Structure formats: structure tokens, C-alpha cells
Amino acid sequence: xxxxxxxxxxxxxxxxxxxxxxxxxxxxxxxxxxxxxxxxxxxxxxxxxxxxxxxxxxxxxxxxxxxxxxxxxxxxxxxxxxxxxxxxxxxxxxxxxxxxxxxxxxxxxxxxxx
Amino acid sequence: xxxxxxxxxxxxxxxxxxxxxxxxxxxxxxxxxxxxxxxxxxxxxxxxxxxxxxxxxxxxxxxxxxxxxxxxxxxxxxxxxxxxxxxxxxxxxxxxxxxxxxxxxxxxxxxxxxx
Numbered sequence: 001x002x003x004x005x006x007x008x009x010x011x012x013x014x015x016x017x018x019x020x021x022x023x024x025x026x027x028x029x030x031x032x033x034x035x036x037x038x039x040x041x042x043x044x045x046x047x048x049x050x051x052x053x054x055x056x057x058x059x060x061x062x063x064x065x066x067x068x069x070x071x072x073x074x075x076x077x078x079x080x081x082x083x084x085x086x087x088x089x090x091x092x093x094x095x096x097x098x099x100x101x102x103x104x105x106x107x108x109x110x111x112x113x114x
Numbered sequence: 115x116x117x118x119x120x121x122x123x124x125x126x127x128x129x130x131x132x133x134x135x136x137x138x139x140x141x142x143x144x145x146x147x148x149x150x151x152x153x154x155x156x157x158x159x160x161x162x163x164x165x166x167x168x169x170x171x172x173x174x175x176x177x178x179x180x181x182x183x184x185x186x187x188x189x190x191x192x193x194x195x196x197x198x199x200x201x202x203x204x205x206x207x208x209x210x211x212x213x214x215x216x217x218x219x220x221x222x223x224x225x226x227x228x229x
Binding site for chain 1: 146148156160165204217220222
């Protein structure tokens, strides 16, 4: 039972570098989400997708891009990393809209930008 | 706009005592309410949800939550706390009205159960 798998689990980037975080789910969920978690701020939605080929902006989308070319994968890209993007990133998926059905979360990616 | 507040950053309770983690919300329509738990270095895990129906919702690991529409609250409770309940707890809400398809999370409450 893999559920939601995030790759990598840890990463250190230098300012200005780029990277892609991969999220894969094996539950055939339509909805997928990328959140960032910062101390005292809870989880904030970066981008989300309501199905293959679709993406939409969340609460804090600036500096990030996403793609959902396959239903099971949701990629989060940082084109030019900044120290303000140091955070823990969580991917989640749900069968229906994130308000009637529960979401399943990955274990997180701890990103440090120096 | 939908919002949720967890007024306590930290809750300490002795093992065996009842625990309460508070949550209040603000929505325009009807709320869909969730509680999630996060153990160290792990993702969030679903505990319970309120969509409609009985105001008292029972969930995983002996937790329950009471929906109170007049007080716009959805407090998480457990009759007898365990040390293993120590974790970070998040309340989340979605408004039944509006175009938002995602949850808004509170800032989290760190629960520590003392042996």
C-alpha cells in the first residue's frame, strides 16, 4: 500500500538553482495538491489539480510551477530557488474535492535553500 | 472566504485525563470540517470529518469532535489521553458555498500527553 509517495525526502539547494519535486499516487485519485508547511502557519496550498492535464493556483503560487501530465503524478517545480522557499513540502491526493473527501498525504520533502 | 482558527499553539494534558483541542471556523455557507494529525517527520493523517448529520462525530484512535453551529466550533476530544497521542493536530474547513475546492488549514496545535 504505497499511497502517496514524494521524491526526494530531503534536498539542499543554492539560491537560484532549480529543482522538481515528484509526487506519485496509486489510488486513482482525481485531485492532487501541493502544500508548504512553515512553523506557526499551518499548511498553505501552493497549487492543485482537479484531473489529468489541469492545474490551478492556490494560496501561495508565486515562484512555483506544476504539471499533471499523468493522472498519478503531480510535479512541483522551483525555477529559481530563494531562501524564502525553505520549507517542508507536502503532496496530497483525494478522490473528490478537498472538502467532502479526506486527503491522503505523502511523508513530505524538507527543502533548504541557502 | 473560509478561515479556521486554532487558538492554542500548545496543549498539555496528563495521561488518562480527557483532552480537548479547540477549533473555530468562519464560512459563508455550511462548513465541511476535518481533523488531521501529524506525527514527527510524517505527513498528515485523517482523523475524522463532519459533512452533515449528527453533531458528534467519532473518528480514529478513540477521538471524537463536536460540531457546534451557534459557536462555529469543531473541538476535538478524547475521554482518556495516551502518551502516544502526542502529536501536532490540524483543523481544516471548506465552505459549501463558493468556488474553492480545497481545504483551509489552521496553524496547528501541539498536543503533549505527560506520563
